[in-house]
Amino acid sequence: xxxxxxxxxxxxxxxxxxxxxxxxxxxxxxxxxxxxxxxxxxxxxxxxxxxxxxxxxxxxxxxxxxxxxxxxxxxxxxxxxxxxxxxxxxxxxxxxxxxxxxxxxxxxxxxxxxxxxxxxxxxxxxxxxxxxxxxxxxxxxxxxxxxxxxxxxxxxxxxxxxxxxxxxxxxxxxxxxxxxxxxxxxxxxxxxxxxxxxxxxxxxxxxxxxxxxxxxxxxxxxxxxxxxxxxxxxxxxxxxxxxxxxxxxxxxxxxxxxxxxxxxxxxxxxxxxxxxxxxxxxxxxxxxxxxxxxxxxxxxxxxxxxxxxxxxxxxxxxxxxxxxxxxxxxxxxxxxxxxxxxxxxxxxxxxxxx
Numbered sequence: 001x002x003x004x005x006x007x008x009x010x011x012x013x014x015x016x017x018x019x020x021x022x023x024x025x026x027x028x029x030x031x032x033x034x035x036x037x038x039x040x041x042x043x044x045x046x047x048x049x050x051x052x053x054x055x056x057x058x059x060x061x062x063x064x065x066x067x068x069x070x071x072x073x074x075x076x077x078x079x080x081x082x083x084x085x086x087x088x089x090x091x092x093x094x095x096x097x098x099x100x101x102x103x104x105x106x107x108x109x110x111x112x113x114x115x116x117x118x119x120x121x122x123x124x125x126x127x128x129x130x131x132x133x134x135x136x137x138x139x140x141x142x143x144x145x146x147x148x149x150x151x152x153x154x155x156x157x158x159x160x161x162x163x164x165x166x167x168x169x170x171x172x173x174x175x176x177x178x179x180x181x182x183x184x185x186x187x188x189x190x191x192x193x194x195x196x197x198x199x200x201x202x203x204x205x206x207x208x209x210x211x212x213x214x215x216x217x218x219x220x221x222x223x224x225x226x227x228x229x230x231x232x233x234x235x236x237x238x239x240x241x242x243x244x245x246x247x248x249x250x251x252x253x254x255x256x257x258x259x260x261x262x263x264x265x266x267x268x269x270x271x272x273x274x275x276x277x278x279x280x281x282x283x284x285x286x287x288x289x290x291x292x293x294x295x296x297x298x299x300x301x302x303x304x305x306x307x308x309x310x311x312x313x314x315x316x317x318x319x320x321x322x323x324x325x326x327x328x329x330x331x332x333x334x335x336x337x338x339x340x341x342x343x344x345x346x347x348x349x350x351x352x353x354x
Contacts (some may be wrong), residue, residue, distance in 0.1 A: 017090070019075055025089035025096045029057070040064070045101065048114045056102070060095040070164045071097060073141055081132030083152065083162040100102050102162070103155045104283050107213065108148035113289075114282045117213040119243050120272075121279040125151070126210055126246075127270045128159030136161075137199040142172050143239070144188070146178040146205035148212055151323055153283055157276040170199055183208045186224035187255045207250030224253050242269040256284070295322040 015022055032054075036043035041060040048055060074085035074097070086098040095348035101347045104110075107125065111117065117125070129151060136143060143150075144166040152160045166178045177188060185204035187197040211231055228251045232244065246269035252258040264270060 010105060020071070020088045020090050020095075022090055024091045025057070025098070029055070029098070033055070038163070038165060047100070048244050054101045055098045056083075056100070057098065058097040060097065062090070062093050062095050069169065070083070071095070073164050073167045074099070077135070077139065077158065079132055079135045080158060080210045081128050081160055082135065083160050095218075097161075102152040102160055104153040105286065106149050107151045107153060108287060109150060110153060110282055111213055111216055113286055116216040118273060118278065121282075122210055122213050122243070123269055123273045124276045124279055125153075125159050126206065129161060129206055130261045130265050130270065132161045133199075133202050134265060137170075137202070137261055141167050142170055142199040143202050144168055145183075146202050146209060147180050147183045148209050151209070153279065155283060155287070157280040159276075179205065185255065186253055189224075197255060200255045200260065203258055203264065204249050204255075207247060210247060212249065227251050240269075242267075242272060245246065245269065
């Protein structure tokens with residue numbers, strides 16, 4: 001066993017250590033396709049040959065430094081708004097973490113490919129996320145990397161938080177700078193100077209993610225003391241007072257005054273949630289597009305899509321489709337990995353520059 005694995009080896013048998021099975025997982029599973037890649041390893045779609053169940057498996061090289069918080073956390077949680085653990089294997093210096101497979105897509109892809117969300121869709125997604133965060137925080141953990149890429153929607157309309165590679169116990173009182181810069185809470189960015197932070201860092205990140213859904217990632221600034229005012233000044237949409245109040249609360253710069261997940265679940269914006277049917281319609285439209293163009297949900301983010309052709313199908317009577325489409329295109333240009341046909345065409349027309 002590699003040295004990084006020894007911390008797992010405290011309780012167990014020859015075949016299992018702390019709930020981690022010491023055998024080749026592919027005696028039972030068949031690896032299907034690569035669906036993601038991160039700092040610590042790759043994620044594949046796999047099928048359990050014993051029962052036909054599809055799973056996602058995160059493969060981690062244990063010769064590298066790896067914190068076991070992720071596995072420990074997943075072994076101790078079970079919630080419908082969190083991707084739950086199936087089982088864990090260790091074999092040939094690799095850790096295989098099998099997680100329930102989410103058959104939909106992440107909200108970043110859904111937003112980029114179908115345009116900005118309306119208030120009811122945002123309220124639905126946000127409530128589901130807050131329920132998952134309230135559960136996590138209540139068990140003493142903070143996620144530390146909440147963003148649209150780490151929020152999944154499955155084909156039954158369930159929203160699930162995923163990717164717990166940066167999860168941390170609150171009791172550790174960490175001052176480590178972690179997470180994605182654009183969605184990172186100000187106290188996390190300043191942790192080396194200001195000291196430990198708590199679970200309310202996830203609330204800030206959720207607040208930024210909410211604005212990302214509303215404006216399709218086209219925020220004017222991510223400076224912590226200017227985010228809300230910049231958004232409210234520059235937005236071209238008309239938002240309800242409840243929504244503006246929620247965003248302002250989540251983006252409270254002082255973490256000691258920022259509300260908890262439990263408190264935000266009682267906010268009037270969240271209490272207005274009706275159903276997830278509208279957002280599910282988005283997913284169904286995206287899935288039909290995938291079928292027509294012979295691409296999978298898991299690889300859709302690398303495919304070119306003319307955003308307007310999908311956005312028109314969402315809720316034309318409620319959306320300014322041309323505005324939504326332009327917002328999506330602006331966002332796609334700022335993040336080229338989520339590109340579309342029209343943007344690529346315009347780029348191709350421009351003369352080569354040295």
